[in-house]
Amino acid sequence: MRIKNKIFVFPFKLVVLLATSLSFGQVNKLVAAQQAIEKEDFEQASQLVQKIDTRLFNPMQWADFLVVKGEIAGFNNNEIESFKFLTQAKKKYLQLNAKTKAIDLNSELFYLLYSQDNNPTDPMLFLNEYMQFARSNKDTLRLARGYQLQACWYVNDPDKKDYCLKLFHQALRFNRIAKDEKLQSTIYNNLSVFFNENLKRPDSALIYLKRDQVYLEKNSKNDELCFNFINQADSYTKKKAYKQAIQCLLKADQIPLKKYPIKTKAILFFCLSENYACCKQYKEAYTYHCLFTKKDSILNQKAQNISINDIQTKYRTKEKELENLQLKVKNKNKSVWIYSILSAVLIGGVLLYFQFVNLKRARLLALNGKELETQKLETTLKKQEVLVIESLVEGQERERRIMAQELHDNMGSQLAALNLNIGVLKHQLEPLNAPNKAAIDKIELMMVDLYNDVRALAHEKKQGVIVQEGLVPALNKTIQQLSNAQLLTVSLYTFGLYKRIDNSLEIMLFRMLQESLTNIVKHAQATQANLYLTQHPDHLNIMLEDNGIGFTYKSNSKQGMGLLGIEEKVEQLGGQFRVDSTPNNGTTLIFDIPL
Template sequence: MRKKVFIIFATIVFGLFSFSQENSFSFEDLETMKDDTIKVNLLNKLAWELRENDSLARSFALEAKKISESTSFYKGLSTSLTRLGVLNKKKGDYKNAEEDYLKSLVIEEKLGNLYGIVRAKNQLSKIYQKIRNYNEALRYSSEAIVICQKLDNKELLGSIYGTIASIYFDVNSYDLALESHLESIKIREKLDDKKNLAKSYLNIGILYNILRKQEEGVLNLNKSKKLYEELNNKPSLAKVYIALGVNHVIKGELDNALMYYEKSLRIKDGFGLKNKEIILNNIGVIQEKKQSYNLAEKYYVESINLATKEGNELQLLDTFFNLGKLYRKRNYNKKALKYLEKSHELALKYNRDLDRLNIYMGMAEAHEHLGNYRKASLFNERHIILRDSIDTKYRAAEIIQSKYEKEKREYEILKKDLEISNEKTRSTISENKRKTTQLYALYGGVILMILLFSAIFYAYKSKKAKELAERSQKLEVQKNIELLKKQELKSIKAMIDGQESERKRIAQDLHDRLGSMLSMVKLNYKSIEDNIDKLKQENKEQYSQASSLLDEACNTVREIAHNMVSGVLTKFGLIAALEDLKNTIKGTNTFQLELITYGLDDRLENSLEMELYSIIQELIHNVIKHAKAEDVSVQLLKRVDSINLTVIDDGIGFDNSEEKLKSGIGLKSIASRVNALNGVFNIDTGKGNGTTINIDIPLQ
């Protein structure tokens, strides 16, 4: 294992440099780390950072899954399943990826974690799209949209709209694909999310190419190109160059198209990228348009060979059609039909209506030139039926585009009106400031004149009059000082009275309860000291009694502390009181206390908060007294109709037999409180296995 750790370190030391700095861990220590939530989170983090290295990432994710299952750490288990889902999807193992994400979804729904639910549903949507189960893909993505809107997570919402657009594109619903792309772009433009905006502009540019809207297409593709150049993302630029090349071919600008294809080819060669077959096919199209048929055939054949090797069936669909069309043009009709039929098989497989439209026309022409007029008529009819269906979708897409452009223009007008309004407001504020300054200056002049007049007036006063005025002024000041002192004394007295009352209450508790108990302890020990030579049995009894009294004194101290903290609970609420308790535990260095809360933004009913705090305090006391734990996790979750409290420690555990549970005073007290709240109280423990206590309390 140590050798493996060093291999891992050598592989990822640069990629995880910042991660190591943040967490200050040594890969060599990973093996000796305790199997707890910290280790699970670290392993899941490593699995994500190393996702490009399948074997290493998978080993970390599997270990995180194993520990999470053994410790019932469901959040960590869900994350490890998500990591495995990513790795399986990258390998094309969609069946196992589906199982991983479905298991993760079940856990996230039980935990009520909305973000985790959206993440799982979005990934399931992508998997079902890959296996062409489009109904399920749309169902999961639509459900993800609804939940994501509740979360108000704009970045994730933009990603889901992009996924939906891709699904609609696959099923030839170009109007809905366009609408989803525009929604995604609208969100990402507001976020200024350059990376994902570049991707959206590229995808919608490709869609506009298909819809033969060249101007809209080149506009969006140039936006994508500019962003990828800023991001220095050369592989993605290669894709943009291909789309720009297609756009120029549609417009008949063949030399410009060829320039972009060659740029894309140079990037792919430089980075060792795949999918060069699409570029070879597109260059073949240009050579065909230039009537260099032999050269065009050469590029088509090279594209087919490379696409066959890479298993790129979608590219084979296009190139088979182009080669068949070329043979039809050269009057090699039997060869043409051979490749057109191959293209048609793939078009049916991948539901590519536009391709089928062109294929039917080519097949009709080939049969007509071969004298097969009946078959030619059949394919012409298929062409007409399919064309009418596609025209309907195009018109719907145009309506969507028109609506979007109208909304965009209205937004720009509103934006300009707002800017004009803001400018007027700023101008008004500036003018008001100027007038206010002038007014203050006038007031100042008047006051200055009054002061000057007063000074001249008092200069003519006699010395005696001045002394009387000064004496009168001093008396008035003294009177004000006396009034202030009296008021201050009243405030201080009230504060002291309040403090004194609190001191008396605490002193009374300490004297009447703790003091008397400790006095009894002192007497017992004094008795032992005075009679040390007496019977051993009697000494033992006195020691036992003293020990019992000490325990009771400790409980009393805890009750007094509870009385004191209840003020924090009443004033600031349960979460503040628990944070205060956490800080108190931290100061004792007894164990590490983790506090996780969810859904408690608003306060609960006061008596319920008091009961929950008392239960948690009693559970923490039991851990301190019996568990010998190093790590304790308190998880408090508010659901729609219940409160769930889970306390997990890694201590020594205890015998969970019924007799043992009944004999425990602390546990009986907790069970009584939970029962009074109509709740459910479960304990999962065993000697040496730590303890997990789960409490569910219904909300009225």
């Protein structure tokens, strides 16, 4: 019986191996092309795509292949072909229920339409769909990318300058949570251009260019770093700081380039010539002007060569098309024989495989019966554990309610009665001399303070019960109390909090946030606060910001004893606590708590 099983399986395995090896080789080429595009090596990606045989691709691989074709067409400035490939890929992703991949193509489609003039299709249709998906999924990375794209859309609208700047800041705020360095670099670069060209504020542009410079140097992005220095030089030129502009351009000249070296050098030499002329260093200006002229002539010659090569390529293509037609006829006959043999082997293998599966299925049925019994037993044990835990939690909640009720009803009512008796005694002893009246008034005030303290203690005991409902519901109740009392308007935003965290941690976090909100009411003179809770796989990020008067925070100082206590609690939890505040610019508290 064992020998027969091996005979049945062998032909099927042979067929599967033949088909898999052919498909696997093509998939490897597709993956290599995708990796080349990520490295922005479009020439290698184009060569790989030409060698790919898509006949053995499944629908998902075919959709990925269309995306690669669209990226290459976009690089070659063929926007119409790129748009066609990307929209076809999006349609296939939606048919395969791969909605995330489909939505991500919207940013590419937006860029394509945004870069074209007089296009009848509105790019914002794709961007609005992208933002709606990001908001519904509370996806901070896509929200950051979407706000950055919206800012690019409005960047040249003179009536939308303030709105555009607000969109850029929104992108930075959400990316601060997402922590995507590459996107942050893009935002910094676009912000610097916006400040330099649209707002005419080169000082602000330089701030973001220097921040971006740190990332580009760290990740060895030589081509982008070169243009960063050129943009810094442009900002210095606008400030008429020509010597600093020259220093930046000389730094750029030392960077080795991979993409467009001749064109980049031409721009660089032109800028050096202009800045040296402004410094009245005419000898250096003439030298770099000559270098610019030389590079520019090379570019013009290359453009002519490309035109000639295009004409030659068209003629060669027609000759090859005739040769390919002849080869296709020959190969078609060979392919018919090969596919006929493969089909016969495949059909035989499939029949043998089904026979083997039927034999194996009988054995699996017996094993499944035992597994079902084991699963039922495990389920019963888990239900019992859950019941025990629920009874313990219910007992703790009952104790808290009883204690709070005792404090409020018994002790509170006794204090109220005592205060009433003191009032009666005061009335009976009238008229009182000044010292006795002052003493009784002081006793009454002490009784009122004691009564309020007992009520506050009862309320505090009930807060533990409130947190049992969950951190978010407890915070919502506290926020509602502040709003009802017209003390502070708080907006709560949650991302990724789909499951409850440990209850003891919830209580500690609630206490810290409750104290922080109290500090805002007491000291910040704020009218609005925003509270963001973002749950990551290994930690919880909390950000509380207000529009108050702000302050200069110094750790371990007396002015921040409340904040110092919160910092100590966060450190006990193994987390990090940061305070970002300056006078007249509000305050931001950031918690990073490990889970």
